[in-house]
Amino acid sequence: MVAVNTATEFLWGTPDEVGARMRPDVPSFRLVNPAGDLPPAMREFVVTPMPSAPVELKLDPPAKPLVRNGRTVGCVWEDSRAVYCSLAGVLPPDLAAPRGAQAAAIFPEMEALLAEAGMTFAHVVRTWLYIDRVCEWYGEFNAARSAFFESRNVFNTFLPASTGIGSANLDGAAITAGAIAMKPKDASVRAEIVESPLQAPAMAYRSSFSRAAEILWPERRLLFVSGTASIQPNSHDVAFVGDIEKQVDCTMKAVYAILESRGYGWKDVSRAIVYLKEPSFRAAWQAWLAARGLPGDFAAETVCDVCRDEWLFEIELDAERT
16 A cells, blocks of 8 residues: 555546646546556456556456546446446536535436446445535535435445545535445355444434445455544544544544454555545554554545544545455
């Protein structure tokens, strides 16, 4: 893993596309290479063996791009056991609409892209929601998501892991979204919801996501831990308000409990992103890592608004085991 200290490192696309969008204060979430290569963050979803440190990963058959308004916002690929769909940088169809309407529209837009891959929202294992000025309207966003999930019976099929984080975007949308979905070809592959041993289910306070989700293949397992922050046990209250050191420690204990519950450890983490409310909070995060002998580049780092004013730190990660 490589430490990322500026949001510009999250920009995906051709050099011209990246250059046209480059701003240090605005992350972006894009796919790249519609000819069939996958961006680095998607490579871990490919089951077939990969060369060490690949520069390009060619799929056979190639990934099929999903395009909206001339932009590649998704791709579909498959292996012998499942079909996969990745969505990234999905936008509401009307960027001038009120932000609540944009939130309500983003999920049908994702659903339409999934339909092109032969999937429904029931196949979604993980989502990312980048929400501009999130603390001003997180409740409104949550209501829109829950209404869509109710209408599609998502709560009774598969409630995905998720990250909902505060971030503007270069398109001027109130929200931009991404997802990973999987449609098994046989019973040898499945996805499971994973609860947190130390935190109440997010649905307990009407936030529509699972604490974690796992894909299980015969050859390996891949765990997605949702965006996680410091919460009081068996509660939805923020723990350690105003104390960044204790929030980091509380959050990481909750994350490790999820990992441990499924037989993973820190050494199995394959991808991680830390969201810091203020740049100065990086010192507390780095001190926590150093005290436990973990490398300073354990996670990519960016400065984003977490979805409650009192939260100072959030982390998402994936872990993989054979």
